[in-house]
Each structure stands twice: as structure tokens, then as C-alpha cells.
Amino acid sequence: MVKKKRTFFRFFDVRITIFFEITIGIIANTVLLLFHILTFLLQNRPKPLDLTIAQLALIHLVMLMTMNFITTDTLGFQGWEDGLTCKVIIYVHRLMRALSICTTCLLSVLQAITLSPRNCCLAKFKHISTHHYPCCLVGLWVFNMLLNGRFLVSIGVTPNVTSHSLIFVTESCSLWPINYLFRYIFLSLVNILDISFIGLMALSSGYMVSLLCRHKRQFQHLHSTRLSPKTSPEERATQTILLLTVFFMLMYFLDCATFFSRSILWNHNPVNLCVHMLVGNGYATVCPFVLMSTEKRMIECLPFRCKRQ
Structure with a gap:
């Protein structure tokens, strides 16, 4: 009896932590988005990097807001009675997750292009990315909307009749069985895209690290080692995106590990389910804090910064 009670309180604490994480993430991303909207209104031509951060x-x-509804249904706080709600919430959440990895990869590649020297082959993409970048973002949204469109068809309300062919997504929503060939093609395409994006992140991150190391050696060669080199805005942005990319890859593999462990080993353990939700929301919650911590324009607007000046 004491063991069951202790397990219940541990499960309850984890649930509170999930909602706290979602709330903090929603607030932080709202602040970051509003700041960039204000920046767009004050500038005639926003930079591609700012557009990417605003989109992220x-x-x-949106992903955390939909995750809030999914969590309330999964943990039994509030259920959904109609299939339309299931389709829309699950579709939007899966769409945002797909766009998150695409945009993070795009952010890493864009910074690598920005940091590349003039004699590099990537330098020719600087002007192309500036003029055609909005079209690239629109194409990214359209592609992912079409790719995840199957959730609008295969998601429905969980029936009262027990069925082993259903895959439970939340307490009220289930994934209806589809053709094996179609499911195999979709899963293969999604996995190939995820591996491709992770590979691009790793390549662009390695390229940026090599450029930063080369720049540091050149600076030490030209100047005395006694002088402390000042970090340029480009280097600060590169370090931030490198940190963000590494954290994303870490959380991505950790999310996959917790998903497979929940599916194979602890399928009916509610604590493991909550831990998987915490890991799945980790990147979306921490990402705005990492971006805001090195955003000089935001730091200068803080009250304590104004008082010091």
C-alpha cells in the first residue's frame, strides 16, 4: 500500500512538471516571437536569420499549445468526443514537430552559409538565400502539410469496442489501420527525411566549428596572446546555433530512446509515458531561452540593463 501511494505521488509530480514545462515554453516562445514581429515592423528588410528564428x-x-491539449487527454483530465478535434489537434502537432526539425536544420545551414568566406563555394548562396528565402519557407510549410496529411484521414475517435488493430495516440484518439504498403512508404520517407536533416545539421555544425577554429588561429597569429579577443556578433550567433543544434540532436535521440523503451519494455507504465512527454517538449521549451540569451537587442531592452547604463 505504501509503495502504491509513493508511486502515485511520483506520477502526480511528473504530471505537474509536464504542465509547468509547457507553460514556461509557451511564455518564452511568445516573448521571442513578439520581439521579432516588432523587429520586422521597424525594419524594411528583415534578415533571413531573423525570419527563421521567428518561424521557429x-x-x-503552436506545438506546445497542441501538446497541452494532448497531455490533458492522455493523462485523463479531459477527453474529446468528436473526430474532427482529434484530427486537427494531432495533425497540427505532427506538422509542427516536422517543421521544427526542418527549421532547425535550415537555421544551421543558413548560419554556415553566412559565416563562409568569399572564396568558398557556399558564398554564392548568400544572395540567393536573401532574395528567395521567403519562397523557401513557404515551400517548407506546403511540403510538410502534404506529407503529414495522412493524419487527417487515419486519426479518429477511439471506439468503445476493444480492437487490437488500433494504435492509441491519446486516450480519446486512435490511429486507424491503413494499408501496409502505404504505411511502410510513409514511415520510410519520414525516417529518410529525419536522417537527412540530422546529417545536414552535423555537416553544417562541423563546418562552422572548423571556421571558428581557423579564425581563432588567425587572430592569435596576428595579435598578441595577451590581448583578449572580442567575440564578433557573427561568432556569437554561430556559437548559439551550434549549441542549439547539438541540443536538438541530443533531445531527438533521447526522445527516440524513450519512445522505444516505452513501446517495448514499459508500455503500461504511466511514469515512463510522462517522462517521454517531458523529453519530447524539452527542445521547444529550452530553444527560446538559448536564442534570447545571446540576443543583444533583447538584452539591451531589459530593465536592469537600462539602470546600469
Whole structure:
């Protein structure tokens, strides 16, 4: 009896932590998005990097808001009675997750292009990315909307009749069985895309690290080692995106590990389910804090910063 009671309180604490994490993430992404909207209104031509960060904040904001509804249903706080709600919530959440990995990869590649020297083959993409970047973002949304469109068809309300062919997504929503060939093609395409994006992140991150190391050696060669080199805005942005990319890859593999462990080993353990939710929301919650911590324009607007000046 004491063991069951202790397990219940542990499960209850984890649930509170999930909602706290979602709330903090929603607030942080809202602040980051509003800041960039204000920046867009004050500038005639926003930079591609700012557009990407604003899109990432919007994606994570919507993803966490839909995750709040999914969590309330999964943990039994509130259920959904109609199939339309299931389709829309699950579809939007899966769409935002797909756009999150695409945009993070795009952010890493874009910073690598920005940091590349003039004699590099990537330098020719600097002007192309500036003029055609909005079209690239629109194409990214359209592609992912079409790719995840199957959730609008295969998601429905869980029936009262027990069926082993259903895959439970939340307490009220289930994934209806589809053709094996179609499911195999979809899963293969999704996995190939995820591996491709992770590979691009790793390549662009390695390229940026090599550029930063080369720049540091050149600076030490030209100047005395006694002088402390000042970090340029480009280097600060690169370090931030490198940190963000590494954290994303870490959380991605950790999310996969917790998903497989929950599916194979602890399928009916509610604590493991909550831990998987915590890991799944980790990147969307931490990402805006990492971006805001090195955003000089936001730091200068803080009250304590104004008082010091």
C-alpha cells in the first residue's frame, strides 16, 4: 500500500512538471516571437536569420499549445468526443514537430552559409538565400502539410469496442489501420527525411566549428596572446546555433530512446509515458531561452540593463 501511494505521488509530480514545462515554453516562445514581429515592423528588410528564428518560435508555440491539449487527454483530465478535434489537434502537432526539425536544420545551414568566406563555394548562396528565402519557407510549410496529411484521414475517435488493430495516440484518439504498403512508404520517407536533416545539421555544425577554429588561429597569429579577443556578433550567433543544434540532436535521440523503451519494455507504465512527454517538449521549451540569451537587442531592452547604463 505504501509503495502504491509513493508511486502515485511520483506520477502526480511528473504530471505537474509536464504542465509547468509547457507553460514556461509557451511564455518564452511568445516573448521571442513578439520581439521579432516588432523587429520586422521597424525594419524594411528583415534578415533571413531573423525570419527563421521567428518561424521557429511560432512553430514551437503552436506545438506546445497542441501538446497541452494532448497531455490533458492522455493523462485523463479531459477527453474529446468528436473526430474532427482529434484530427486537427494531432495533425497540427505532427506538422509542427516536422517543421521544427526542418527549421532547425535550415537555421544551421543558413548560419554556415553566412559565416563562409568569399572564396568558398557556399558564398554564392548568400544572395540567393536573401532574395528567395521567403519562397523557401513557404515551400517548407506546403511540403510538410502534404506529407503529414495522412493524419487527417487515419486519426479518429477511439471506439468503445476493444480492437487490437488500433494504435492509441491519446486516450480519446486512435490511429486507424491503413494499408501496409502505404504505411511502410510513409514511415520510410519520414525516417529518410529525419536522417537527412540530422546529417545536414552535423555537416553544417562541423563546418562552422572548423571556421571558428581557423579564425581563432588567425587572430592569435596576428595579435598578441595577451590581448583578449572580442567575440564578433557573427561568432556569437554561430556559437548559439551550434549549441542549439547539438541540443536538438541530443533531445531527438533521447526522445527516440524513450519512445522505444516505452513501446517495448514499459508500455503500461504511466511514469515512463510522462517522462517521454517531458523529453519530447524539452527542445521547444529550452530553444527560446538559448536564442534570447545571446540576443543583444533583447538584452539591451531589459530593465536592469537600462539602470546600469
